[in-house]
Amino acid sequence: MPSSERSPLLLGIDLGTSRTMVLSNRGARATVRSVVGYPKDIIGVKLMHQTYMIGEDALKRQSYLNIHYPLEDGVLKDANDQASEAAKLLIKHAISLANPQPGDQIYGVLGVPARASMFNKNQLLKITQELLDLSMVVSEPFMAAYAIDQLNNAIMIDIGAGTVDICAMMGTIPGMNEQVTVMKAGNYIDLLLENLIRETHPNVQMTNNLARKIKEQYAFVGPTKEEIMVNLRVAGKPVSINLTREIQTACEAIVSEIVEHLQTLISVFDPEDQEEALQNIFLTGGGSRIRGIEDMIASNMKDFGTVVVRQVPDPDFCGGMGALKLAMELPPQYWEQVGHVSKSDK
Ligand SMILES: Nc1ncnc2c1ncn2[C@@H]1O[C@H](COP(=O)(O)OP(=O)(O)OP(=O)(O)O)[C@@H](O)[C@H]1O
Numbered sequence: 502m503p504s505s506e507r508s509p510l511l512l513g514i515d516l517g518t519s520r521t522m523v524l525s526n527r528g529a530r531a532t533v534r535s536v537v538g539y540p541k542d543i544i545g546v547k548l549m550h551q552t553y554m555i556g557e558d559a560l561k562r563q564s565y566l567n568i569h570y571p572l573e574d575g576v577l578k579d580a581n582d583q584a585s586e587a588a589k590l591l592i593k594h595a596i597s598l599a600n601p602q603p604g605d606q607i608y609g610v611l612g613v614p615a616r617a618s619m620f621n622k623n624q625l626l627k628i629t630q631e632l633l634d635l636s637m638v639v640s641e642p643f644m645a646a647y648a649i650d651q652l653n654n655a656i657m658i659d660i661g662a663g664t665v666d667i668c669a670m671m672g673t674i675p676g677m678n679e680q681v682t683v684m685k686a687g688n689y690i691d692l693l694l695e696n697l698i699r700e701t702h703p704n705v706q707m708t709n710n711l712a713r714k715i716k717e718q719y720a721f722v723g724p725t726k727e728e729i730m731v732n733l734r735v736a737g738k739p740v741s742i743n744l745t746r747e748i749q750t751a752c753e754a755i756v757s758e759i760v761e762h763l764q765t766l767i768s769v770f771d772p773e774d775q776e777e778a779l780q781n782i783f784l785t786g787g788g789s790r791i792r793g794i795e796d797m798i799a800s801n802m803k804d805f806g807t808v809v810v811r812q813v814p815d816p817d818f819c820g821g822m823g824a825l826k827l828a829m830e831l832p833p834q835y836w837e838q839v840g841h842v843s844k845s846d847k
């Protein structure tokens with residue numbers, strides 16, 4: 502079909518500190534680590550046959566690349582040229598994963614953290630203006646809530662790498678009073694776990710990346726029936742080590758602040774709506790996979806009556822799915838009423 506007759510390629514993009522997700526109306530669904538690597542010197546350029554590398558490929562080549570994370574705690578790092586260049590390469594790569602065809606019009610909805618400043622949103626739109634025909638940035642918790650049709654009397658808790666974002670959904674785009682950000686999230690657990698393992702097993706070889714992998718495989722909070730034995734290395738030799746307590750302590754370390762903020766946030770709802778909101782608490786983001794975390798949050802809220810905490814289906818892609826759903830359901834002429842919009846200067 503000639504490109505002029507094809508309907509636009511619609512994208513939902515969730516830009517995260519650790520991972521970026523992209524989904525399209527033609528069925529694409531892809532994820533990339535939010536990392537850009539540049540060669541340290543000319544040898545690196547020769548080894549790679551290119552001047553930069555994105556995602557897991559860059560992480561694997563850390564020895565000869567300078568690694569940049571364009572997003573820090575979920576927002577674009579300061580506005581210097583290199584940071585925005587890295588962000589642009591990352592977004593460009595994410596778009597390419599949706600396999601656009603020559604001549605396609607591309608419209609994208611991008612999720613940004615609810616607390617991203619106006620400046621930050623404009624920075625992002627300046628980048629997308631060069632890459633997309635039409636783009637809109639919207640708040641991430643709103644997107645996740647939109648994905649699961651929970652726009653009123655509900656609470657979204659997005660447990661990411663850099664931050665946990667807690668957001669009260671009250672039938673409108675959430676304002677500043679309706680959301681809280683907690684800085685202790687997945688990265689914090691990794692660091693704590695790494696340090697705990699170093700303390701209790703000083704001979705074990707431990708890195709932050711290894712601690713994260715162990716967490717992603719075994720994370721849990723609350724009671725456990727079985728001990729967690731992990732194969733690690735001491736002076737190069739494999740040993741099996743019991744890490745049950747370390748994993749539990751590190752994962753539980755983020756729960757109390759989440760509960761504290763949840764307890765405060767509930768009062769923004771009308772008293773008559775609080776009961777319903779407390780039964781509509783949804784966890785999303787990679788950290789929502791910590792086993793037992795729903796029950797632990799709910800049991801810490803028992804003074805508030807019946808509290809129901811659930812994980813959204815497909816927590817990795819929930820934000821991106823909401824963004825795509827919005828792009829598909831909302832005619833472009835209304836985008837400006839929902840988010841901040843930029844049109845191509847191509
Ligand atoms: N099975 C798992 N158990 C516990 N944590 C996990 C699991 N899988 C992924 N994670 C953690 O979830 C985090 C990534 O989640 P997510 O992709 O939602 O974050 P992000 O969107 O990149 O970050 P942010 O929202 O802070 O910008 C990482 O810290 C990762 O280690």
Ligand SMILES: [Mg+2]
Nearest residue numbers: 517518661786
């Ligand atoms: Mg996120």
